[in-house]
Structures are given as structure tokens and as C-alpha cells.
Amino acid sequence: MDTTFDDFIRQLSQVRVAEDAFNLYAEGDPNNAVRRSNLQLYLQEMAKRRPRLLLFGEAPGYQGMRLTGLPFTSEYTLIHDRVGPDAPPIGLFGVERGYRATVERRRVRREPSGTIVWSTIARLDPLPLIWPAFPFHPFKAGNPWSNRPPRASELDLGEPFVRWVLDLFPVDVVVAVGNKAETILKRLGVPHRKVRHPSQGGKHDFVSGIDQIVQALNARSGAR
Numbered sequence: 001m002d003t004t005f006d007d008f009i010r011q012l013s014q015v016r017v018a019e020d021a022f023n024l025y026a027e028g029d030p031n032n033a034v035r036r037s038n039l040q041l042y043l044q045e046m047a048k049r050r051p052r053l054l055l056f057g058e059a060p061g062y063q064g065m066r067l068t069g070l071p072f073t074s075e076y077t078l079i080h081d082r083v084g085p086d087a088p089p090i091g092l093f094g095v096e097r098g099y100r101a102t103v104e105r106r107r108v109r110r111e112p113s114g115t116i117v118w119s120t121i122a123r124l125d126p127l128p129l130i131w132p133a134f135p136f137h138p139f140k141a142g143n144p145w146s147n148r149p150p151r152a153s154e155l156d157l158g159e160p161f162v163r164w165v166l167d168l169f170p171v172d173v174v175v176a177v178g179n180k181a182e183t184i185l186k187r188l189g190v191p192h193r194k195v196r197h198p199s200q201g202g203k204h205d206f207v208s209g210i211d212q213i214v215q216a217l218n219a220r221s222g223a224r
Contacts, residue, residue, distance in 0.1 A: 005043045008164055009036050012135060015157060022137040022144065024066055031102035035069025038078065041098050042070050046129045046169070052217060053128035054171040055121070056162065056181035058197065059138050059150045064111035066137040067102060071130040072118065074111035075101045083115045083122070090122045116198040117177075120207050124214060131165045133181045134158040155184055166190065173217055177206070 013025040013036065024035050060066045068078045073093070077083055079101055081094035093099050101108060121128050134150035135158055150158070162184050166174070174190055176182035178197030185192045195209030196202040 004168065005040055005047075008043070008161070008168070009039055011164075012039075012161065015136065017136045017157070018138075018154070020139055020141045020148070021154065022066065022139065024060065024069055024137055025135075031104050034100050034102050035067075038069040038099050042092075043168075045092060045097075046127070049126040051126050051129040051169060052172045053121075053124070053175060053213070054165070054169055054173070055117075055128050055130045055175045055177050056185065056192075057130060057132045057177045058180040059132050059134040059147075059154075060136065061111060061113060061147050062137065062139065062145045063109055064114045065132065067104060068099075071132050072111070072114040074114045075105070075108045076110040077114060077118055079108060083118045084110065087119065088122070090118060090127075092127060113197070113199045116203050116206060120210050128175075129165075129169050129171070131162070132158070133162060133184045135161055150180055155180060159184055159187070163188065172220075173213060175210070175213060 009025060013023070013027050013032070015023055017023050024032060025039070026032050057071055060071070064074050065071050067075050070078065077090070078093050078099050079095055081089045081092065083090075117130070134154045136154070138148045138150050138154060140146040140148050174185060174192040176185050176192050176194040182192070182194050193213050195213070196205035198206040
């Protein structure tokens, strides 16, 4: 087992968050243990693949990372290794590779933003790595199964893990997916590109933004 990722995940599990946020990796909950295991598998596999792109999202959504422990990844994608029944395999997830769903929800669901993201990046080789600016689930007070934007103080909590991921995965291009991610990357002085977050009608701009970045990256690589 990769001790570097062990330390990373252990530190995640020890962060204390606000009452209207959820640490999906915290000790003491067997569902969180499943998420820690999923994250370990994901990071180990992505390290083997040596990603050229690193996408920073904003925060876990209640239908995606909140359940699986993996950014923009629903339980459906985690278990079936695809974004929908007619979609091709991603070649990264699935129970045969050791990924597991929790028992928190009876029905295995898909997640809208995750469907857009994985439909866009699954065709790229190597696959981009994804990580959120705030790696814990922020929700509306009184409704744990909802989403809200992370606060500035929560971005502060996420910043050390953004730095850590940047150190663990040297990539050619860092991409901010949405405003919150861009806020941290600007604060850290990290050169980056920005694309629209895919939620709330942002699909077209997200897809075209990623396509432009990949085309520029490939052109630069071909000119070497």
C-alpha cells in the first residue's frame, strides 16, 4: 500500500468541519472506511497512469463524491465503470477492481455533473486526475442530502490538500473547474486554465473548454 497516499487520506480523515458540512473520510463510520478505500484505489491507479491534466472542482456533491469518496463520481459510475447503460466503459472503476458502494442509499444513482465530466474526459489518454478545492461535503443547514457552495473559511481548510495533490501529481496543465477552484489556485500562484463548472447549464462551456485545453496541450507536445 502506498504510504504517501496513506498519509494523505489519514490527514483528510482527521479534519474537523462545520456542522453543515460532512467529512466523508472521518474515522468511526464503516461507510467512510469504504470511501477511504475507494480513494486509495483511485489515487494509486492514477499515479500509474501519470496524468497530464489535473482538474480541480469545487466540493463534493451529495449524489457523487459524498457517497463514493471520488470527485464527480456517482455510485453508478463507481460500480459499473460507465456513466450510463449505453456508454462505453471508462476502464478505471468497477467492483472487479475493488471499488465498493456504501449502504447509505438503497438505490444506486447517477449524478448530473459527474455524468458530464466523465463523458468528456473518459476519452482522453491518459485520464486527467480530479480533486476538489474543498474535499468535504457542504450542505444546507438541516438537510444533509443537499449542496451549497463552500465558504472562504472552508476553502482555507482545503488549501493544504490542494498543495499536497499538486506535489503528488506533477502535470502539464492545471484546470480550475468553477470559481471556487480558481480562487485557491490564484491564491497559491499556480498557473492554470479555467473552465465553466458543468452544473446549472454549464455543460456546453465545460466541454468546449476542456476540448480547447486538450487541443492546445497536444499541439504543444507535438511541437517538441
